[in-house]
Structure formats: C-alpha cells, structure tokens
Amino acid sequence: MQIVTCAGPPRRVSCSGGCRSTTSAPRRSNGSSSRSRTWPRTMRQITDRSGSVRLWYEPNEIESIARDTLRQAGLWPTFDEPRVDIERLLETHLAAEVDYGVELEAEVLGYTVFDRPIRVVVNRRLTDAALGPNASIGAVGRWRATIAHEAAHVLLHAVLYPITAASSGRAASRCFRDVIADGARPRDWREVQANMGMAALLMPRSVFASVAELSLAPFGPVVPPVGATTLTGRHLVDVLAQSFQVSRRAAVIRLAELGFMSLSAAPDPRALEPVERKPAP
Known part of the structure; x- marks a missing residue:
C-alpha cells in the first residue's frame, strides 16, 4: 500500500x-465507475x-x-x-x-x-x-x-x-x-x-485563455501581459477565480503561465488574497 x-x-x-x-x-464515494480508467501513455x-x-x-x-x-x-x-x-x-x-x-x-x-x-x-x-x-x-x-x-x-x-x-x-x-x-x-x-x-x-488552457481574453474586452485594446496589481489585473483575477472556482493565487499563477499577467509588481500572489476581517461588535 x-x-x-x-x-x-x-x-x-x-x-x-x-x-x-x-x-x-461532505460525502464519501464508493469508487465505482462505469468508465474505464485512463492511464497516461506519453x-x-x-x-x-x-x-x-x-x-x-x-x-x-x-x-x-x-x-x-x-x-x-x-x-x-x-x-x-x-x-x-x-x-x-x-x-x-x-x-x-x-x-x-x-x-x-x-x-x-x-x-x-x-x-x-x-x-x-x-x-x-x-x-x-x-x-x-x-x-x-x-x-x-x-x-x-x-x-x-x-x-x-x-x-x-x-x-x-x-x-x-x-x-x-x-x-x-x-x-x-x-x-x-x-x-x-x-x-x-x-x-x-x-x-x-x-x-x-x-483551468484547461484553451477555455481559460478564452475567458481571459473576453474579460479584458471592457478595458479596450489591451496587450497582455497586464500587471497583477493594476485595476485591469485585479479585475481579470477576480473574473477567472470566480468563473473556474479557484483561488485568486491559482488564477494569478495560471494567467502568468499563459502570458496574460506579469508578476513583476506583485511577486507574491498571496498579496491578492483578501484578508480575514472580524465583524464589528
């Protein structure tokens, strides 16, 4: 094992x-499947x-x-x-x-x-x-x-x-x-x-890239990569995180991998995550 x-x-x-x-x-699955398991061949x-x-x-x-x-x-x-x-x-x-x-x-x-x-x-x-x-x-x-x-x-x-x-x-x-x-x-x-x-x-590459491109449309002609801490960059991260249901830092890393975002202004993507705030008494 x-x-x-x-x-x-x-x-x-x-x-x-x-x-x-x-x-x-939360649930526990039984592991049953009607499909054959796919193993990598490459x-x-x-x-x-x-x-x-x-x-x-x-x-x-x-x-x-x-x-x-x-x-x-x-x-x-x-x-x-x-x-x-x-x-x-x-x-x-x-x-x-x-x-x-x-x-x-x-x-x-x-x-x-x-x-x-x-x-x-x-x-x-x-x-x-x-x-x-x-x-x-x-x-x-x-x-x-x-x-x-x-x-x-x-x-x-x-x-x-x-x-x-x-x-x-x-x-x-x-x-x-x-x-x-x-x-x-x-x-x-x-x-x-x-x-x-x-x-x-x-975040499959082709679908993720398509959503990212559409998300940039409201900002007019934009040539990626955009800065992670700019208004455009933050909008892009928010849209992609919500659309794919991933964390903001995961969205930032994927956007950078695909050439949509520059991390030069924010080398630590954790800076884009909201902080916990306790409710006022």
Missing part, C-alpha cells in the same frame, strides 16, 4: 463576492543516481493528458460553464474512493492511498470551510485544488508505485508544507507534476 500525503495550512478568509459549489455536503521512465524510478512528462504532455481525460470523462468545460466538476472526475472516471470528512492534522490537506481501489482522503476542516454558508473563493479554491492535486497524482503517478515498491522499497511520497495552499515551489518532482496537473484539470 503506497501513500502520497499533501500538506499545507487550510485558512478561512473572506471575500466580497459570493462563491458557489455544486456539492451540498510518460518515460528514468532512473536517477540513487536508483529510484522517476516518470518524465513534458509540460505540454501533462496539459494533453488532463485535456484528454476531461473529454473522455464527459467533463470538458465550456465557455459558458467553465467550472470543472473535479469531484466527479476523481470519484467516477478515475474510480477512486474519496472521503471528504476525515479529521487530519491541521497542516495536512489530504492524501492518496495507492491500493486497489485507490483511496483519497481530504481534510474535513478544508471541506467544512469550502462548503460553509459563508465560504470564500479562497476556501473553495483550496478545497478544489486539493481534490485536483490528488486526482493528478492518480492520473500521473498510480503506475509508478508498483515499480517503486519493487525497485527501491520507498513506501511514501510527501507533499511539503504550503505546496497547495500557499503556492510554494515543491521540492519533490511528483509534487511539481501534480501541481501542473491540478492547474490543467481545473
């Missing part, structure tokens, strides 16, 4: 806009100096794998409905047993058990924050990012663990603190790939 653990501090924040989620309450196995087996994907390959998986699952987003049903993808198409209501340590957002069937666990605190009546886009985005991150592990790395167990005996791969919640650059190659897969699943 192999486990991948993803860690990071869930934090409740508030925002001025409303947030939506199609899930009304990966290459390499062996590092320590003798451990690694999988190599080009960034465009991860984008293609995510795109093809969403289409095969019948979950490809549209311009009018850009939100990806990531829970359904993980539970139904990837046939994982998912439990959204497990009490975990505060710094652990979730983990994946590579057994048969594959099991994914999400921190109950994260779920409660995302599905509460006053849930912010930040809380919803972190919850969805955690689910998508684990889905990317299943999609990209499930085939690795029997190889790893046989070749090196390594039982676990950990996602370091803040990898999901704070957008820190992960040190483990698996987490780098899972974060890329997370972005590709939640």
Whole structure:
C-alpha cells in the first residue's frame, strides 16, 4: 500500500463576492465507475543516481493528458460553464474512493492511498470551510485544488508505485508544507507534476485563455501581459477565480503561465488574497 500525503495550512478568509459549489455536503464515494480508467501513455521512465524510478512528462504532455481525460470523462468545460466538476472526475472516471470528512492534522490537506481501489482522503476542516454558508473563493479554491492535486497524482503517478515498491522499497511520497495552499515551489518532482496537473484539470488552457481574453474586452485594446496589481489585473483575477472556482493565487499563477499577467509588481500572489476581517461588535 503506497501513500502520497499533501500538506499545507487550510485558512478561512473572506471575500466580497459570493462563491458557489455544486456539492451540498461532505460525502464519501464508493469508487465505482462505469468508465474505464485512463492511464497516461506519453510518460518515460528514468532512473536517477540513487536508483529510484522517476516518470518524465513534458509540460505540454501533462496539459494533453488532463485535456484528454476531461473529454473522455464527459467533463470538458465550456465557455459558458467553465467550472470543472473535479469531484466527479476523481470519484467516477478515475474510480477512486474519496472521503471528504476525515479529521487530519491541521497542516495536512489530504492524501492518496495507492491500493486497489485507490483511496483519497481530504481534510474535513478544508471541506467544512469550502462548503460553509459563508465560504470564500479562497476556501473553495483550496478545497478544489486539493481534490485536483490528488486526482493528478492518480492520473500521473498510480503506475509508478508498483515499480517503486519493487525497485527501491520507498513506501511514501510527501507533499511539503504550503505546496497547495500557499503556492510554494515543491521540492519533490511528483509534487511539481501534480501541481501542473491540478492547474490543467481545473483551468484547461484553451477555455481559460478564452475567458481571459473576453474579460479584458471592457478595458479596450489591451496587450497582455497586464500587471497583477493594476485595476485591469485585479479585475481579470477576480473574473477567472470566480468563473473556474479557484483561488485568486491559482488564477494569478495560471494567467502568468499563459502570458496574460506579469508578476513583476506583485511577486507574491498571496498579496491578492483578501484578508480575514472580524465583524464589528
């Protein structure tokens, strides 16, 4: 039995806009699926100096794998409905047993058990924050990012663990603190790939770019990249975060990746997240 653990501090924040989620309450899936599981075919196995087996994907390959998986699952987003049903993808198409209501340590957002069937666990605190009546886009985005991150592990790395167990005996791969919640650059190659897969699943490149282009239209002729802290940049981030139901920092990073945004004026995308404010007495 192999486990991948993803860690990071869930934090409740508030925002001025409303947030939506199609899930009304935490639930546990049974992992059943009428669809065949799709495994990546473009990966290459390499062996590092320590003798451990690694999988190599080009960034465009991860984008293609995510795109093809969403289409095969019948979950490809549209311009009018850009939100990806990531829970359904993980539970139904990837046939994982998912439990959204497990009490975990505060710094652990979730983990994946590579057994048969594959099991994914999400921190109950994260779920409660995302599905509460006053849930912010930040809380919803972190919850969805955690689910998508684990889905990317299943999609990209499930085939690795029997190889790893046989070749090196390594039982676990950990996602370091803040990898999901704070957008820190992960040190483990698996987490780098899972974060890329997370972005590709939640914010498919072609649809994301189309929505971004339309969002810039009210500002007249605008030549990207725009500054992250400008009025145009903040508007763009707000629209993309709400449309795709991701956190603002996730939207900023994706916009920068696709050439729509410059981070020179705001190197830390956390600066764009609203801060928690206590109600006046």
